[in-house]
Amino acid sequence: MIHAKQYGQNLPPLVVLHGLFGNADNWHSIAQKWSEYFTVYCLDLPNHGQSSALDPVTFPAMADAINEWLEQEQLDHVYLLGHSLGGKVAMQLTSDRPEKIRKLIVADIAPVEYQPSHTKIFEGLQEINRHKPVNRKQADEILSAFEKNAGIRQFLLKNLKRTDQGHVIHLGLEELQKGYKTILKKPVLENDIDTPTLFIKGENSSYILPAYQAQTLQHFPHASVKMIPETGHWLHAEKPTVFTSLVKRFLTA
Known part of the structure; x- marks a missing residue:
């Protein structure tokens, strides 16, 4: 069971996925602003917030849980945004169900394997x-x-x-x-992903580096990248106004 908080109604759906140790409430203020333009659904990932436990933790399993929620809510064509771990789950879901994702935004994470830091x-x-x-x-x-x-x-x-x-x-x-080693790995991306995709990097963050460009373009050949100056990994919390408008511009273009 996936728990969601909804902001607004009868507008194009935007689904938002938080990072490791986060929950839907992290996005409350930003979601309120976006709700003028979208029906915003902030989800708790499995093993977070009010969503059900999931074991073992894998990217395909987490993406399947989100997809089940989409089907339950009869949402078959959505904008999708994920930060950090949520970004990896969003990439996985877009790879597995490309027909359901209109545009993808990945905040400060790349489709690569990371070293343990938690x-x-x-x-x-x-x-x-x-x-x-x-x-x-x-x-x-x-x-x-x-x-x-x-x-x-x-x-x-x-x-x-x-x-x-x-x-x-x-x-x-x-x-x-138990699933932390898997969480550090890259998502299981099968094919080139043609979905219009925007990666947003925090200038001072080490989660997206020039060394990751080739691997990213291998899976997302049409992706664009924007950088928010003077921000780290929590770019949406550090510069919420800039982040909010960047997302809105990309999704409504």
């Missing part, structure tokens, strides 16, 4: 679940031993949920950690 975060989130802290401040103190960046901790703690025993991280952590 190992300490997994440890920190597991530590919170072991200790079940009494409040958010205590959860942040536990996490700070594993992640020094306060902004990243704030993002991760959006998954904090109160229970009778204390606070826990509301994610499919076991499934995600």
Whole structure:
């Protein structure tokens, strides 16, 4: 089961997929702005937010889960946007079901394999679940031993949920950690993808590099790339106005 939040209605559908450890709520402010032009559906990926668990975690399986949701909602021709892990899932879905995707936007990720960079975060989130802290401040103190960046901790703690025993991280952590090696790999892209595609890079981010260009064009021969200056991997949060208008321009062109 895929959980979605809808913004607007009776306009061309735009489906938005968040990154690892995120959820649909990450896109709330931007989705409100887009809802003047599109019916926006912000989805929780499997093992995130209110969506069901998925094991094993693979790109084809995640894309299938999103496709089932599209069929259930009778959405057969959509704009698709994904950030980070969501971008990889979006590429997979576009490769598997090209007839359903009108245009694709991939935010700060490439169709390549990445090196592990979330190992300490997994440890920190597991530590919170072991200790079940009494409040958010205590959860942040536990996490700070594993992640020094306060902004990243704030993002991760959006998954904090109160229970009778204390606070826990509301994610499919076991499934995600078990599938992490697969998450780092490139999506399983079979053919050239003719879908009009825009890659958006954060200037200071290392997730899209010139070295990845050949591999990207191999799968997306007609792709274009835009860069947002003075942004990192969280480009949509750092420069929301620029990001929002860039997406709108590409989709309505």
